[in-house]
Amino acid sequence: MASDPLITARARTDANDFLIEAEEPLASFHRRAGGELPGPIVTPALLELVRKARRTGQRLSRAIRAQDSAEQISTWVEVVPGRAGTIVNLSAWQAEDIAPLDPGAEDVQRLALVRHMAGLSARLDDAQRLLAVDWSARDLDAAGEAMMAGAGRLWTEFTAQNVDEERRGSDWRAWDGTVVALPGSERQWAVKLVPLRGGFELYLVPDRPLPDVAPQPSRKAERAAGLGRDIAPVLRQPVSRIIANAETIRTQLAGPLAEEYSNYAADIASAGEHLLALIDDLTTLEMVEDEAFDPAPDHIDLADVARRAAGILGVRAKERGIVLDAPREGESVPAIGEFRRTLQVLLNLVGNAIRYSPEGGQVWIRVETVDERARVTVADQGEGLSLGEQARVFAKFERLGRSGDGGSGLGLYISRRLAEAMGGALTVESAKGQGARFTLELPGNPEG
Template identity: 60%
Template sequence: MNVPMASPGTIRAISDGADCLVSADKAIAALQLRCGGELPGTIAVPALLEVVRKARRYGLKLARTIQAQDGSSAITAWVEVEPIAGEDAGCEILLRNWQSAPLAAEDAAEAEERRGEIDRHFAELTARLDAGQRVLTVEAEGPDLAALAAAMEAGFGRPWTDFVAIPGNHQQPMHWRLLDGGEVAVPGSTRSWRASLFPQQGLGEEPAGFELCLVSRDLPTSVLEVPRSKPVPARDRLVGREIAPVLRQPLARIIANAETIRSRLAGPLAEDYANYAADIAAAGQHLLALVEDLSDMEVVEADDFSTAPDRIDLADVARQAAGILGVRAREKGITLDPPRAGESLPAIAEFRRVLQVLINLVTNAIRYSPEDSQVWIRLEAGDGEESGRARVIVADQGPGLSEADQARVFEKFERLGRSGDGGSGLGLYISRRLARAMGGDLTVEAAPGQGARFILEVPADFGSAETDEGALPPPAEPDQH
């Protein structure tokens, strides 16, 4: 390989025909590792990877200024990339005028937030954890994660680290900051995995819980292989249980790449193009949400669909739903008022399905409520003929619903004439099907201009400690417009 030597003060690296760094001077090697890459490994600096790809693809020498962030520093350099002669050869990379400056506090926070958004889109397994990192719920995609998801579902209440292998000899339990961003090995999977932990805000300094994401740099080998071992029923043909994961993978990557471009993490970009990227990301998110809703719809409409009832505390589930959506509410200036600490309402229902319904109800309340308003989540124990029921009420200060709209709002694909709000018209339909599958119901009380109260009702749990109805505050009424 005949490659000219780098001049003094120049940082030099070599990539191969697959855009992997195979050798690099100390500065670029360190940046590669800080950005989550490996050496040798695919170039992990987005701006540099883009220049290398173009130079190799077109067989031209390219030069430009690039910008990069490694979480703590903002780096600027002049890069020259020249393809190396030969079939499937890589490129010589020279970086000059390397400058590094600490990120401002707000820039670091924004970079961390963006990392979280990208990891959530790439994640193939997500789980909700309590403050002790014990598993509460889990959802997974990909055939090589099925065994892990099943083990975690069977082991609700155990630390998530019990189900994966962490390289090295570590004394458990480990602090979440030591686990965040670390490599984990998944039994039954040959792919490499990275764990991302997102703390949920608590009353004190310590997190009240976590969102766990497992992210792999490798696509599953079977992502485009749809099993054909048995005929696909007619009800599955719209999206299908096998087709949905195939759609999620490319959509998630489109969204993540668009977000990377929009936030200028890959380098400087004109405002118009950043706006285009934002439109692409928003459209991708809408389409991904539609795929998820269609997949859920087909699950709840299946003849063999059933839930797994257990003893749960509706107050605890409601508080978790509020914690999950707290950031979204604050972005719109909306105050969430969940059940107070110490409130309890035992019920018989499937934890993750109740959480799914409440997240949908609170999301809708946030979406359709005005800024600087309030959303209440209240508990109510049945009495008289309804003494066998336990209820969670989500009340908002939105535009409310007419009597005719109240009858239509739970219908499939019904959006009441709204458009451009990101909804699919399936959320409430799915939520009611879930509620009824658990032996309960989902209803609404509303009036135009007076907000809405969505009431989730499930069987009460008389086997737990007796509930004191007097200890439960009455459902809060939204202020009338």
């Protein structure tokens, strides 16, 4: 125990913000919260203070509150930055027993921490095939870009080990919690699969942080010109941090919180996600307007892509009581187009149809082949569009007077540019009071 009677416990961290030494009662609290010694700091409020002190080089102190499955603690923390890490002094430590959290609440907290620490996330369909990929770890550039190019394939095909064959038919739980290696990374990655209606979320969490060096943007950020190269990565980092911190507050990982403040944190996280979506839209906008933009056409099944879009958005439709009438299993319409970009267009069309259809309504998705052209039509029961609105609906930043829905007014403009870049077209038929029918047309694939 520390000799200073005012100090309850001391601890020490290294340059990677790992807790390498800790006295009681912090050591026991750290282990109960899922941490190891030595190992990453698992108390968000303490981690934030340590990072700030090390980054600024200033001695910082404040009161923090936290809890594990057994205790709720409050303590005064002083962090003294050093040459390699920090010294942490804790005083006025108070702990009180709390009622055990129900399993559902523990799952929410654990998932929030996984999302915060993940270096790569992906959206999978119900067969664990890749739909969309995002990553922030710079040592996953090679794996991330390969996964993006391999949309529609099993995510396990992109691990360094050839392990997908032996588990291809296994239940998803056989993968959850396993550790894999990824090409280009020397770290090991823990797998977290979250089942959703119509698919899964995949998160890969590293076994250790990268060495503490000057930040370097990933190649994913470097690929885009203009906004994508200069502004988007700069904006993404603080906005993502805001969202992560708001989620930490909302799920009370940093300690108990009154309900109104938890709801306020949820509003902050939601607003941050809308801002990230806008950043993504602006980056995509610049990409599709670049003369060098060239999609990667492939043999796809337009009916299959439509079913995937309906599956991904099924939960959103159910929340509004809307029935999605998608192409039936076995129905096939061969086409030529880039799978990922075609899915992006259909997610936009189906998402808009859900948003503007009345609650309890229906959205139809129909596919057909006409004169060697593949078509998919998304029809809704919304208010419909006048001739003047139809002329403007594909314009850049056009929202037709709508407000408060978080949209950027870029979705349909980008979708049409993507369709045209793939040798296709995107059109609308509508009338006031009769809903709208958006049709995506792509070159057909007679050999399909």
